Amino acid sequence: MRRKIPSTAALVSFESAARHESFTKAASELSLTQSAICRQIGSLEAFLGIELFKRSRRGVKLTDAGLSYSRRIASQLDAVERDTLSVMGQQGTSVIELAVVPTFGTQWLLPRLKDFQTRHPEITVNLTNRTRPFLFADTDFDAAIYFGDADWPGTLAYRLMGENPMPVCNPTLLEGQLTLSAERIAQLPLLQQTTRPHAWRQWFSERQLHVPRDMTGPRYELFSMLAQAAMHEMGIALIPPFLIQRELEEQRLVIASPHALNSAKAYHLMIPERKTSTVSLQAFRNWLIEQAHGYTLPEEHPAAGVANR
Structure with a gap:
């Protein structure tokens, strides 16, 4: 079945004219004559059965339908261009x-x-x-x-x-100690991970410790956000060490407790x-x-x- 799609040339002409709101500038950009742009857009309007531009002696202006259609067409042409450049750049890869x-x-x-x-x-x-x-x-x-x-x-x-996340924090929160006890960690601001809302509760539970505020504290969606918050002394966070290797090596973060949270x-x-x-x-x-x-x-x-x- 034949697709209900107008010509690519008409779409390209329309996208350029809509972006500039000028047939003259579109003609210059596409190295065409102004009359050629007029014909392409006229054929597109006939194909769609709607008016895309309002014409006057002062120039052209998009109709509401034209504005809506131009936004959709622009994104689709951008996608086609990206895919085309991607294929051209593969060269056998x-x-x-x-x-x-x-x-x-x-x-x-x-x-x-x-x-x-x-x-x-x-x-x-x-x-x-x-x-x-x-x-x-x-x-x-x-x-x-x-x-x-x-x-x-x-x-x-x-x-x-x-x-296997572990408690990490800015070195200043250790206050000169090598590690912190679970009881001391429970007193610090607990940074929460949005997609692991029960992480601290599970960690304290594995230490046989009940902490009423174990699910309170600012929540961040990404571990990278948690790491930034911890580095800025906003609290202590549960983060897998392999995701913050550079921060650990540069001592911007330290592991505050040797106990990792076990996860299935x-x-x-x-x-x-x-x-x-x-x-x-x-x-x-x-x-x-x-x-x-x-x-x-x-x-x-x-x-x-x-x-x-």
């Missing part, structure tokens, strides 16, 4: 569109991606932030790195690592079942699992040793 939870992507994955590029220069990995599951069939994503229980229909899950959930690489045989995804999967399983905190980082640095 494979591209992996990867959805990734933000802090994991920026703090752990990105610093290691150069190694993958060195090993597989023929594969390009594009990263986009996504925090929750989605339907792969409705997106362009080839895979996702996701924190949870790996319950994602239609996919195969590859476990990367557990989270973990970071997983999720690949749709229909794409598991893709060569580029297999290469990325193998490399990522190797990096994750080979990662350990540096020797000087375990527990109190970090606080002493």
Whole structure:
């Protein structure tokens, strides 16, 4: 069935004329004559059956329908241009569109991606932030790195690592001590993670401690936000050490207690079942699992040793 789509030339002419609100400027931008722009927009209006511009001796002005349509067309043409440039730039390479939870992507994955590029220069990995599951069939994503229980229909899950967050804070909050007791931590402002609302309650429970205010305190959606708040002495936060390795090494944050929060959930690489045989995804999967399983905190980082640095 033939699509109900006007000519690309007419859409490009309309988008330019709408952006400038001038047929003359659109003609100059597109290296066409003004009469050619008029014809293209006239044919588009005839195709749509609506008036896109109001003409007068003083020039042209978008109608309400024209304004609404121009906004939609502009975004669609931008998307077509991006996709076209992407294909032109591939030149025989494979591209992996990867959805990734933000802090994991920026703090752990990105610093290691150069190694993958060195090993597989023929594969390009594009990263986009996504925090929750989605339907792969409705997106362009080839895979996702996701924190949870790996319950994602239609996919195969590859476990990367557990989270195991630990209490971290600005060194000044230690007040000269190497670590803080759970009782002392309970007295400090507790920074909360929006998607892990029970984290502090679970941590105190594992220490056999009941803290009435364990779910109070400012809430932040991302671990990177928690880290910034902790560095600015706003309180103490539960953060996985592998997400703040640089901050720990530079002593902007220290681990305040050697006790990590045990969690059944973990970071997983999720690949749709229909794409598991893709060569580029297999290469990325193998490399990522190797990096994750080979990662350990540096020797000087375990527990109190970090606080002493």
